[in-house]
Amino acid sequence: MEISGAFLAVILEAVLSFFLIKKENSKKNIFLILYIVTVILDLLCEYFIFNLGNRSTFLIDQYPSSFRLVKGPLLFLVGRHLLKYNFNWKNYFHFLPFFVVFICNIIVVFIGSESQSFHRFYLWIFKIYPFYWLGYLAVTLTEQIRHRNKENAFQKLFIQFLCFVMTLLVAYLICGYGRLVDRELLRIIYTFSFFVQFIFLIRLTQIDKPLPVVNLINNDINANKVTETLQEHKKNRKYKSSVLSKDYIANTNNRLIELLKNKKIYTKEDLSMDDISSMIHISKNHLSQCISEGLETTFYDLINKYRIEEFIAQINQNPDQQISELYYQCGFRSKATFYKYFKQETGINPNDYRRKILREKEFHHDY
Template sequence: MDRSSWVFYLVAGNGFVLIAFGVGQLLQRHKRVVNYWSFVFFEYTGIVLLLTSAVHTGIVKDNNLEYFDAPIIAFAGTLFYFYFVRLANKNYRFIWKEQWLFIPPILFAITGAILWFINTSVVDIIVMILSGTSFIWVIFCCTLLMISMIRQYKENCLDQRKRLSFLIVLTCGVVFLSMTFFIPVLARINSGPFILAEALFLLAVYFYLIRYPELLISIERESSPSQHGKSKIAGLDVKKAIDRLGQIMEQQKPYLQDDLSLPDIANMIGLSVHQLSEILNKEMGTNFKTYINGFRIADAKYILKEKPEASILDVAFACGFRSKSAFNRIFRETTGMTPTEYRRKIAEDETTQKAARSPAPDHCTQ
């Protein structure tokens, strides 16, 4: 078996794995919209890997399929934009003015279909131009995504800066993947190593997100009066709203949901998102994430003290955190120590208190 065949089987295998990942998104018991987006993303990526590995390694002897490299690349850019915008903000809704992002992939597909039936000397040149243009389109979609993400991040938030850094790396990776399509076509070289690198990168991203799921936690866009001008709580019984908020948090404990969002709480109280955000920011001197994490950390402290047998991971999940790393970081930011250090301090304090309550030995002599 030659090297091209090995590359095909390895990359095709990764393609089947990604397809399986996509199907797995639909098998989850409690599906959300993001699961359907993930299904489309993984299925498309898996199919692209199968197709490109078959064509560029010579397993499929049909050069006309190369005419569709450009629409495949272009649609990947559009899909990349919508998929990661949706992951970063679960309240994102598709707006029709964004439908123009589908126009270039459609035009590339129509052009590829026309070239399928043309057999002239200029076809190869047109294919190269289309491939280069589709590559530029992917870069444009990545840039558009970065602009959209940056608008949602606060510079003073460490957690959000980490997500932004991850998206920057991811965007650079997608640009690299586009090059794996474009360079072999332009330079007429063996595309096997490029396809292999592409497959490994996609798998690395997938497993990294499994390890650090907090990178895809919804980013809440908290508004403030200074951003929107006129106050949204004029004429509102703010004290009653704050009391209602505290009552819901104490009785219903919605903060135990790891995907809790600002709109969720606003709906429970009967306020708009802007009203609740202004109350948190202006009247209570905090923000949504800090407010919710305060309840989670309070519960975590109680569990760490009363249930010493519980693992740190179990405590994290029980209190509404999505991962141990996020729990450790927020707990340290709040208390100045890690959960393990906090539990150790509790044990030491209890030992000291017991020693203090113990009667002193009688050293008196008769």
């Protein structure tokens, strides 16, 4: 199949993916939607230049599209959004290289450039582009793996998507620079690989779709009751073959709570369920079941609850401490995770809480 056919097929698939993702109408999908739009614009530019150059790929290499410089920042921001980092004006700096190269694109393609050195500079940017793209993928993937939550299906699939794109890019670089595959065939294969990317992206936007809820208008059922019933059904299904007695569960949880309170093992940042199960000499599965059935929570929620309590106790004693240093001492590795659990427990963010403590301290000092 010739390159123009590959372009048209992938562009059509990209447009279809765009509408499928857009249909979900979720804020978290905005960067994925923009990623799809970027791919469409990039392919349309290449298709336009390909036809302008009498259906030769030579002009594509001489006038590459600047839109591809947006792909790395967009996936990076998907990862930041997933880890609950705040989006602020500094994030727009990630798009600065695109705007610079886009202006160069306009000058070279539409206005024309008589300067040979300027054109060489323009092409040099795209020679280092694969490493720019690879850098963003590596940083995003590393950050996701460092703050990995095994219970987050979206993050798991997002990591797989990043691994696929990175593997594809490395293979393309090896084949391209090593001249292992004909350049035009390599371009066709790489173009068709976007089909797999779009499958990943569509799955990512559908992975957190809520369970269908019964019609509450026609049924005298409370929404909270429905949620509780679904959760209970899920728990019963997970532990339907349970042989643990209530006394065993209660005894295990008492030993666990005693260990957490007296030893403060939750301050260990890489604390795992394996660590605790070996300390109290039970299997990991039994420990998970005891926490779920007896305490009605998850292991990580329980540990982070104790870390928040430790942080509050420390900040109450000395509100002048640095928040970033203190939450790390309490066992948190991620700022996003700390802020999430702190607000969940207290209803306010840590900075507001500290200001409140300082005001109360000043008030008591005055009186």
